[in-house]
Amino acid sequence: xxxxxxGKYTVSYGMSLAIxxxxxxxxxxxxxxxxxxxxxxxxxTIHHWVTHGxxxxxxxxxxxxxxxxxxxxxxxxxxxxNFITVLVGGVVLGSLIVAGxxxxxx
Amino acid sequence: MSHFSEVILMGHVxxxxxxxxxxxWVFVDILHANxxxxxxxxxxxxxxxxxxxxxxxxxxxxYVLNYAADKAVILKGPWPFAHDFFMEMKEHVALVLLLLATxxxxxxxxxxxxxxxxxxxxxxxxxxxxxxxxxxxxxxxIIGMGxxxxxxxx
Numbered sequence: 001x002x003x004x005x006x007g008k009y010t011v012s013y014g015m016s017l018a019i020x021x022x023x024x025x026x027x028x029x030x031x032x033x034x035x036x037x038x039x040x041x042x043x044x045t046i047h048h049w050v051t052h053g054x055x056x057x058x059x060x061x062x063x064x065x066x067x068x069x070x071x072x073x074x075x076x077x078x079x080x081x082n083f084i085t086v087l088v089g090g091v092v093l094g095s096l097i098v099a100g101x102x103x104x105x106x
Numbered sequence: 107m108s109h110f111s112e113v114i115l116m117g118h119v120x121x122x123x124x125x126x127x128x129x130x131w132v133f134v135d136i137l138h139a140n141x142x143x144x145x146x147x148x149x150x151x152x153x154x155x156x157x158x159x160x161x162x163x164x165x166x167x168x169y170v171l172n173y174a175a176d177k178a179v180i181l182k183g184p185w186p187f188a189h190d191f192f193m194e195m196k197e198h199v200a201l202v203l204l205l206l207a208t209x210x211x212x213x214x215x216x217x218x219x220x221x222x223x224x225x226x227x228x229x230x231x232x233x234x235x236x237x238x239x240x241x242x243x244x245x246x247x248i249i250g251m252g253x254x255x256x257x258x259x260x
Binding site for chain 2: 080087
């Protein structure tokens with residue numbers, strides 16, 4: 001690992017964004033294929049999509065904060081190239097999983 | 107006759123478009139990052155996040171309370187894929203776009219003109235916001251067309 005000159009919150013929330021995007025896509029697949037989970041998400045708030053959005057926001061905020069606490073509070077250390085690959089890859093892959101799922105199942 | 111639902115929906119489209127335009131602005135400004143435009147990049151990045159949150163909250167309000175009737179119409183019409191694919195995809199990819207737009211001001215908070223790494227990250231994020239925003243905007247148009255065609259066939 002190397003110091004890339006990026007702020008610790010830029011890295012931690014960027015990584016959190018990539019992971020949350022993938023988790024959100026998995027939630028889409030699981031809730032659409034699992035009726036009890038979908039019903040539970042509908043009853044927690046007024047709509048399963050609202051529950052899904054709140055879940056994403058909580059994961060994004062908490063994971064970003066937690067990753068910033070690593071290495072004695074210095075945050076994650078990762079090269080710029082790897083960081084951008086993970087960030088863009090996570091967002092694009094998460095979006096493609098959602099689109100692909102509805103293209104096949106929808 | 108109240109047109110509150112239509113006004114709400116137009117507000118969603120308006121703020122979504124403003125989010126896309128602002129993200130393109132940020133993208134171009136980052137390409138020419140210097141000491142003079144740093145404050146503007148940060149302000150416009152914040153504007154991207156604010157516009158996206160407004161589009162999300164207004165669209166979400168409309169979707170949860172009003173979309174069921176449109177959905178029923180679309181599914182009975184000749185373009186059921188307008189809901190089955192485009193709406194389902196749009197409502198879930200929008201959650202990722204919301205986080206991406208929220209992250210942009212964080213990515214733009216670094217010294218962009220002096221730090222190449224920070225500039226590359228902010229450039230990727232602004233570009234993704236614009237690209238995904240355009241895809242979702244086009245999806246919204248197809249959903250609207252799905253409802254219109256279904257009503258014309260009736």
